[in-house]
Amino acid sequence: MPTVEETVRDGNILFKINSIVGSQPETFQADENEKLAALEAFLGFLRLQGKETKALRVARVLAEDTRERLNEGKALVAYNSVNVAEMAEHPVAPERATAWLAKIWSNLEERLEERETGIQDVARQAGLSIYAWPRKTLGAGGAGNNSTYDIEFLKLPASDAEPTALAPGSIAYVQDLTLKPAFWLRRLIRTGFALKGWRRIAFLVYGIGGPAVVGTLLVLLWLALTTQSARIPTGDIVTLVFFAAIVGLLGFAFLSPFWRLIDLRIIMAPDLLLSLRERGVQLEASKEPAGDGRHVRVIRLVRYSGRCPKCGETVHLYDGRREFPGRLVGKCDEHPAEHVYSFDRFTKTGSPLR
Incomplete structure (x- = not known):
């Protein structure tokens, strides 16, 4: 357990962290420069998230406070809920700070867990061996034994792709995992759809059986038009042609993403799969370790974004359409017509296309 020394700041208790020992093997000891770089990478990732929620503000x-203390050569501290509320400039009575922060911290843990891969990517692209991570340490209970909050530094896990040195003007992308799908798909794809067992069979049935169903419906409509002995009224012909067009369009809309995903491994996610709050989301079929020495293809909703090297705004991925057929390209939110970049899913980098 950490050696703890109490200090006081503005009348509130902070906890000075002198050392951390082997009971927390995931926590990594690094020099101050690397910790500062990890904090900068973490803050850079938060800026990519767009609108700042209360959880991300915490x-x-x-x-930022941890970075400030390191820059001033001060010891790192853990904060109680009152301290955090003050730093976040949230007006809440001291006796209600714990309840306020508990709800926000639960939301923060969920959001960061979904985006841990992206946080690691930013740190890895900066050439670091650690990444910053907000931590809550549960208190023993009772007066003066409240939970505390601070930033810890964790060792980066091994990665198949080594960081790629960026050429001048190039962009580095980071990934958000487990974005919010549409409500009707949430249980099925919330944590990824691994193509093994019944899921693999269902995926193949959808991809192969879907065209068969659409083809059968079109054949039935064609037979209805061509095998009638009596002359078909013009209105009925128009209705059957209309239904045939609807079947064909719906079949293309629902089945085209399947075949494009099989071919390209990553495509823009159809709107039907997404929550209304999500934007710029991709559907990716990535190869991941299965735990038995093999790999399994896992379909996930992901979002790649980066910081525009020209203007500093956020870059999101879009379908390349006719100009860049079969490709996803990064477009700057502020200058989408001019600041355009390629996208390499393996290296998570891109070069200027304009």
């Missing part, structure tokens, strides 16, 4: 102020 993470940001913890990281």
